[in-house]
Amino acid sequence: MEEVAAERSNLGGVRHILLVLSGKGGVGKSTISTELALSLRHSGKKVGILDVDLCGPSIPRMFKVQDSDVHQCDAGWVPVFVDQEKSISLMSIGFLLEKPDDAVVWRGPKKNALIKQFVADVAWGELDFLIVDTPPGTSDEHISTVEALRPYKPLGAILVTTPQAVSVGDVRRELTFCKKTGLRVLGIVENMSGFVCPHCSECTNIFSKGGGEELAKHAGVPFLGSVPLDPQLSQSLEEGRDFIQEFPKSSAFPALT
Ligand code: ADP
16 A cells, blocks of 8 residues: 555655754754755756644755745645755755745644655656755654655665764654664764864864764664765855855765765
8 A cells, every 4th residue: 555655646756765864953954854865966867855844944045045936736845945957956944935934834734744745746757865854852853854755765764963972862863763763873963073173174163063973872773974064065055055166175074965
């Protein structure tokens, strides 16, 4: 039954689905989702990002398409394309709000209904990867997302943390969430891992370092790499530019690609 549903749905042309999770907000989950999409595009893949962070959608801004509208076609909602080649497509509640800064003050059931609609009704077409950017924590929205995606057999989840113990502690809860919902953990990324001086390019550890790597070892999941705090990265994101193309020599580059 599940196979049939998956084939007929709008996700039938999507090869791999992966989720990006974090225990806290502001640790760089949307940043990692964005850079991962750009990196995959550079390796010739077609990528979609589904932004289910309904109360804090930042994906449209990171690609500088926050003023775009979503249109309807026979198959459902047409995602917003960030380039003419249509190599990256996006869907976010940000495109559905009248003003980008409007607050979404919804109770759980309404949020869950929109997530289900996002999963069922976006006409992604053929994609190599669909990256699902989630809200921080392990809320109702996460359960709805995982349940709605289950028939399409997601590849797994990437967990993002900063090096500090508090954030790492929250990732432990994400690990438990993945275990309980049967979502494979693809690995942990440690973001904001040291600061790269824009003048001399030296990396200084402002916070502690290595918490993400230690946790990965302890939990027996892959450690995917450390991304330092890099002012050029935040500037690229602010301006909707392609950091990977612009700064291939950045020390953030290896982990992001
Ligand atoms: P989250 O999705 O976890 O809430 P964001 O990805 O929106 O977090 O990141 C929060 C802010 O931190 C953004 O302004 C982003 O540009 C910045 N940021 C994230 N990671 C880095 C980094 N490695 N270097 C510089 N700025 C970063």
